[in-house]
Each structure stands twice: as C-alpha cells, then as structure tokens.
Amino acid sequence: MSALAKTIDSTLTLKDRIATLTFERDDVRNALTGTTLVDDIVNTVAWANANSDVSVLIITGSGKSFSAGGNIKEMQDKTGMFGGSVDDIQKQYRQNIQRIPLAIHKAEIPIIAAVNGAAIGAGMDLSCMCDFRIGSTNALFGETFINLGIIPGDGGAWFLQRLIGYQKAAELTFTGRLVEAQEAKELGLLLDVVEADNLLDRTMELAGSIASKPPLTIRHTKRLLKHAQQQELPEFLENCANVQAMCHHTNDHHEAVDAFLAKRKPKFSGS
Structure with missing residues (x-):
C-alpha cells in the first residue's frame, strides 16, 4: 500500500479499501476558503485515483459543520481569494475552489459525503459533487450564494440541477433558503437520514457494500x-x-x- 495523501487541515484514513477524509477546521466551520481544505480534497482524490487499494472515499466534517463553504469574514475584508481586481478574483476562483469540482469529476472511485451538520454554499455544492450523500438529523443545506449577492462560483448550478432537477434546483438557488435533513431526503439531496451517532456507521455500511465488489x-x-x-x-x-x-x-x-x-x-x- 502506498503512503496516504498529504493533508493539513484534514485527517485521512484507509481501512478495508475505504478511505475517509475528515475536515478538521471546526474553528471556521470547515470553510473551504482561508484553509487548506481545497488542497486536501484535491490531493486525496488524486491519491485515491492512483491507489489500487482504495475502492471508496468518504468525505465528512468534524465538529458541528460539514462545511460552511466560503469564509464570509474574508469576503467582508476582501482578503484571500475574494480580494483584488475582477481579473484577480477570476483567477483565484479558477486556481482555488474550482479545483474541487474538476478533481471530483475525474474521481475514479465512488465518493460518499457523510453530512454531519451544516453544508452551506460551497459546502452544499461539495456534497452534491459526490456520488452519494448520507446525512445526520443535524444536516442542514443551503444554496445561499444569492443571499450574499454572488452566484455559485464553484459550479454548483451545474451539479444541483443534475441531482434534483431544474425546477427544484432553481427554487433553492433563487431563494437561498435553508433545507433541513428530512426535506433534503425528500428532494433527493440525501440518500438516507440517520441519527448523528449512527452517521458514520451507516456511511461505512454503504461504503463496505461497494468496497466488497471487484x-x-x-x-x-x-x-x-x-x-x-x-x-x-x-x-x-x-x-x-x-x-x-x-x-x-x-x-x-x-x-x-x-x-x-x-x-x-x-x-x-x-x-
């Protein structure tokens, strides 16, 4: 077995052909900007593609959130990928958060999002990029970009309508409203909803079923x-x-x- 992918703001484990990437930035609600989580995701997917010992990848968050998406304080301060001219911000989106959908789109193994809490903005979109989503009763989704006067710059509009259909995706995207776990299952965002204590067990059950195949x-x-x-x-x-x-x-x-x-x-x- 080759060495695990290098991660900084996440932990990565591999057992029984199932890799688990856990975001460890609860201090910023596992935000994808202002952290190294983008690099962690991209590096892990590339590692899984190249590693014949991996059959399934689980992505989840530690703490109360799956991922809050973009760091709103950085938006206010116009720092990080949100600072600079129009051209600067375009480049920063391409070189930063847009690397996630491109990497996941090229993933050669199934990816399961174990949504432990809030999946907001780019965090929701990340979950939609995965093949499956299993949520705890604490899961909360929001395609909330419009509330901040921006659009899903990570490609979320491409993924969401393919997942739940145009009309439902349009309603969520234009209103920016929050969706709790049970409604998320009814919409088709979630495959299953379980109690928080059972989230990883249920996710491992699905992952194990897949990993047992050739x-x-x-x-x-x-x-x-x-x-x-x-x-x-x-x-x-x-x-x-x-x-x-x-x-x-x-x-x-x-x-x-x-x-x-x-x-x-x-x-x-x-x-």
Whole structure:
C-alpha cells in the first residue's frame, strides 16, 4: 500500500479499501476558503485515483459543520481569494475552489459525503459533487450564494440541477433558503437520514457494500456512469462493449462466477 495523501487541515484514513477524509477546521466551520481544505480534497482524490487499494472515499466534517463553504469574514475584508481586481478574483476562483469540482469529476472511485451538520454554499455544492450523500438529523443545506449577492462560483448550478432537477434546483438557488435533513431526503439531496451517532456507521455500511465488489469493476462502472452523462447512446454502447470485453478477461470476473456457482463468498484480487 502506498503512503496516504498529504493533508493539513484534514485527517485521512484507509481501512478495508475505504478511505475517509475528515475536515478538521471546526474553528471556521470547515470553510473551504482561508484553509487548506481545497488542497486536501484535491490531493486525496488524486491519491485515491492512483491507489489500487482504495475502492471508496468518504468525505465528512468534524465538529458541528460539514462545511460552511466560503469564509464570509474574508469576503467582508476582501482578503484571500475574494480580494483584488475582477481579473484577480477570476483567477483565484479558477486556481482555488474550482479545483474541487474538476478533481471530483475525474474521481475514479465512488465518493460518499457523510453530512454531519451544516453544508452551506460551497459546502452544499461539495456534497452534491459526490456520488452519494448520507446525512445526520443535524444536516442542514443551503444554496445561499444569492443571499450574499454572488452566484455559485464553484459550479454548483451545474451539479444541483443534475441531482434534483431544474425546477427544484432553481427554487433553492433563487431563494437561498435553508433545507433541513428530512426535506433534503425528500428532494433527493440525501440518500438516507440517520441519527448523528449512527452517521458514520451507516456511511461505512454503504461504503463496505461497494468496497466488497471487484475493485477494477468499481472503477470501470464509475467511468461509465460519467460517460453516460455526456455521450450519445450509440457511442456509449460502443464504450460499454469495449469495457465489458476487458471485464470478461479479469481474474475477478472468473472468481465472481465461480463463487456464485459454488455458493461461496468471492475473494477478489483486483486483477
């Protein structure tokens, strides 16, 4: 197993093919600006892509918040990525927070957001970039950019409408209202809502179910799901035929078939 990715404002663990990235900046509600959390996320996804021992990545926050998004005090002071000319701010968005959606969009493994508390602004958008979201009863969502006279500069409008549909996404984005956990589940933002004490157990249950599958097939399936969002059907079917042919020649496919017929638990090697 290769060394873990370097993180500064987060902790990263790896157990049973499940990596967990936990934000450790509760002092600023795990804000994504004014911290190194952007680097931590980008570095972790790149590490997971390159590490064949990882099948699933969980992202969560310590303390009361998942992530408060942008640091509003920095906006007031016009410091950090919010300072400078129009050109300066454009560059800072591209070189800072917009690295998150680009990295997650290229992730080769499923990513689960375990939303432990408030996911506001870019924090909400980060959760929407993930494949799954499981929330505690303390989870709170808000696409609140409009309340501050700004737009979702991290690409949130692209992700949110693909997740819950245009009309619901537009309502949340234009009103900037807050959404509690149960409504978030009804809207399709959350896959499940559990008590706070059970959040990581429920997330690990889902992650473990995925991580028990053939490692190469997990990555192939993740790529195909992304391709399906962009390709026309004929092109996508050609892609499926090519990938399926490769899968049929893997050791894990043969092990899965043998185990199924023998009515035993398969042992996958990732080859």
